[in-house]
Amino acid sequence: VQQRASKDEIRQALKYGFGPRVLFLLYSVMLYKAIVEQSGAAYTLFTDMQTIGMPPAVLLVVLPAVVxxxxxxxxxxxxxxxPLLLPFMSVAGDISGYALFLAYVGGGVGYMLSPLHLCLTxxxxxxxxxxxxxxxxxxxxxxxxxxxxxxxFLFF
Incomplete structure (x- = not known):
C-alpha cells in the first residue's frame, strides 16, 4: 500500500457510504429489480417481440439490453x-459462442447505460x-x- 487513508478520510467515506441518500438509492434499486423480476415483464416483452417477427439478432440484443x-x-x-433466449443461442444442440457474446454485449450495454447501475450513479x-x-x-x-x-454474430 503506497498511501494510507487517514482516520478522517475513512470516517468521511463511511459517513458518505452509510448516508441516508446512498442507503435509499441502494434500497430503491434493489426494490425495483425485484419488481421487474417478479412482474414477468421480460417474458411479456420477449413474447411480444416474437409475435411481431423480430429477427434473432435483434432479439439477442434488445431483450438483454432492456432488462x-x-x-x-x-x-x-x-x-x-x-433462459428465454436459449433457443436462439443454440445451433444443432450446441450453444453458439457468437450468439452468447451478442446477447451478453447487448445486456452489458443496457446495464452500463442504466441510471440504476450503482457504479455509474x-x-x-x-x-x-x-x-x-x-x-x-x-x-x-x-x-x-x-x-x-x-x-x-452475422458473419462468423
Whole structure:
C-alpha cells in the first residue's frame, strides 16, 4: 500500500457510504429489480417481440439490453433474459459462442447505460459529474463494442 487513508478520510467515506441518500438509492434499486423480476415483464416483452417477427439478432440484443437497463445489474439481465433466449443461442444442440457474446454485449450495454447501475450513479454523484456528460462519453465506445459483436454474430 503506497498511501494510507487517514482516520478522517475513512470516517468521511463511511459517513458518505452509510448516508441516508446512498442507503435509499441502494434500497430503491434493489426494490425495483425485484419488481421487474417478479412482474414477468421480460417474458411479456420477449413474447411480444416474437409475435411481431423480430429477427434473432435483434432479439439477442434488445431483450438483454432492456432488462439490463431496467435493472442495472448484469446478474439480472443474464438470469432473466438468457433462459428465454436459449433457443436462439443454440445451433444443432450446441450453444453458439457468437450468439452468447451478442446477447451478453447487448445486456452489458443496457446495464452500463442504466441510471440504476450503482457504479455509474454513485461515481457520477461522488465526482459531481452530470449523467448527460457521462453518457456522451460512454455511448460511442459501447456502440462500437455492440457493432463488433453484431458483425461477429452475422458473419462468423
Amino acid at each position: 439490463g437497463f431496467a435493472t442495472g445489474l448484469s446478474m439480472a439481465f443474464v438470469g432473466i433474459s438468457f 454513485l461515481s457520477s454523484e461522488f465526482f459531481g459529474a452530470r449523467l448527460g456528460d457521462v453518457y456522451r462519453l460512454m455511448v460511442p465506445p459501447l456502440l462500437a463494442v455492440l457493432a463488433v459483436a453484431l458483425v461477429a
